[in-house]
Amino acid sequence: MGEQLGLTECVSIALGGMIGGGIYAVLGVVAQVTGPATWFAFALAGAVALCAGYSYxxxxAMGDGRGGSVSFVQQAVGDTTLAGMVGWTLLFGYVGSMAMYAYAFAEFALGFSAVPASYAGVPLRPAVSVVAVALFVALNLLGARTTGAAENVLVAAKVAVLLAFGLFGVAYATGFTDTGLSYGLGQLTTPGPVVGAAISFVAFQGWQLLFYDQGSVADSVRTIRRAVYVAIPTAVVVYVLVAVVTVALAPDALESHPHVALADAASAMLSVVGLSGLGFAVVSVSALFSTGSAINATLFSASHFAERLVRGDLLPDRIGDGDADGVPERTVVVLGALTAAFAVYGSLGAITSFASLSFIVVFGATSALAFRERDDAGVHPLPPAVGAVGALGFAPLMLWNLYTREPGTFWMVLAVGAFVLGVELLYFEREALERELGDVGDALESRG
Incomplete structure (x- = not known):
């Protein structure tokens, strides 16, 4: 109670929610579609995300927007069911994203030779994922200021390593290799980079986490506005640098084992001074920082978001106490448990694809809402229009890519989406369904 996050903590939380999954989980998939033009895919996705950030x-600034997209829909449309379904869809996306981060965290941890891949014949990857989630659940329970301070350290470390990787990699590729850097300019007129932007959009979902508990942020409207405009361009710069260098130095690794392709690229560039092992280790440790801080930031803000949904009767009371002050402890534990379960048992390909699709749809819809409310919101119409057309245009491209490249994942995404939609409708229309069932029961009794 009484804890306030400033601009530094807000930028750290936004970056922590972005840089983690984008570099270590999405880069390889995007590179397989776009090749040397991978940097452009990230830049395009970042531009659309920045327009969505402008819309948010x-x-x-129009009023009480502490629920982010949910509050915006309630204020502008007045449809509680629609607002609740937006909230549930986002919450499911956050759980899937955290499970993806926990999965990647475990992969990098097990990449060190000192850590066995299994014990007594039992794979340790699920156990390491659960331990990672439990660690950041405990950290969040200590309070907002502790969470923000930890995020500052984690983000500063990983951004410094990745920027050094990018800058040194550019120097190495241009000065010590015969091939140099390739930018894939000839591919910019093909659909590949746009499809890649759709796939990479999940890498830019972390900034909107700041909108979910503005009571923890000093001068919230102004601070969050500044944090969004700092965090998204910073993430774009990091992604572009890392993409250019990794595609140039580790093209084979991006095809065979994309999660550790950055480590292979770092090993290659430091081999010139006989420190290839150090390069692999430093980037691997950075990966642990990145995925860990992504879990930390997402869990912190998603828990406050879920608490507001409980307070607005958009989630069951068992998920948390909407009247509680400070850290929403029960909500943190529930989200942590769901994340751990998905990380151990879930089909991460389907879950993370659905998460990306949910962010695309919600960001696009929110941008469209900002365009509709542009006079009252005092915004220029161009950024919301770009955000709406860009994000909503990504959705069919991503589905098309899944259908053609991963048909099994495509059908799983549709199945998961249908399940979530069905559960949402059952919850929000429960009173109407109870009335209908009651009428049917009365009719049957009267006939009997």
Whole structure:
């Protein structure tokens, strides 16, 4: 109670929610589609995300926007069911994203030779994922200021390593290799980079986490606006640098084992001074920082988001106490448990694909809402229009890519989406269904 996050903590939380999955989980998939033009895919996705961020900031300045997209829909449309379904869809996306981060965290931890891949014949990857989630659940329970301070350290470390990787990699590729850097300019007129942007959009979902508990942020509207405009361009710069260098130095690794392709690229560039092992280790440790801080930031803000949904009767009371002050402890534990379960048992390909699709749809819809409310929100119409057309245009491209490249994942995404939609409708229309069932029961009794 009484804890306030400033601009530094807000930028750290936004970056922590972005840089983690984008570099270590999405880069390889995007590179397989776009090749040397991978950097452009990230830049395009970042531009659309920045337009969506502009839309969020405009709507947030209109009133009580502490629920992010959910509050915006309630204020502008007045449809509680629609607002609740937006909230549930986002919450499911956050759980899937955290499970993806926990999975990647375990993969990098097990990449060190000192850590066995199994014990007594039992794979340790699920156990390491659960331990990672439990660690950041405990950290969040200590309070907002502790969470923000930890995020500052984690983000500073990983951004410094990745920027050094990118800058040194550019120097190495241009000065010590025969091939140099390739930018894939000839591919910019093909659909590949746009499809890659759709796939990479999940890498830019972390900034909107800041809107979910503005009571923990000092001068919230102004601070969050500034944090969004700092965090998204910073993430774009990091992604572009790392993409250019990794595609140039580790093209084979991006095909065979994309999760550790950055480590292979670092090993290659430091081999010139006989420190290839050090390069692999430093980037692997950075990966642990990145995925860990992504879990930390997402869990912190998603828990406050879920608490507001409980307070607005958009989630069951068993998920948390909507009247509690400070850290929403029960909500943190529930989300942590769901994340651990998905990391151990879930089909991560389907879950993370659905998460990316949910962010695309919600960001696009929020941008469209900002365009509709542009006079009241005092926003220029161009950024919301770009955000709406860009994000919503990504959705069919991503589904098409899944259908053609991973048909099994495509059908799983549709199945998961249908399941979530069905559960949402059952919850929000429960009173109407109870009335209908009651009428049917009365009719049957009267006939009997």
């Amino acid at each position: 900031n405009g709507l947030n």
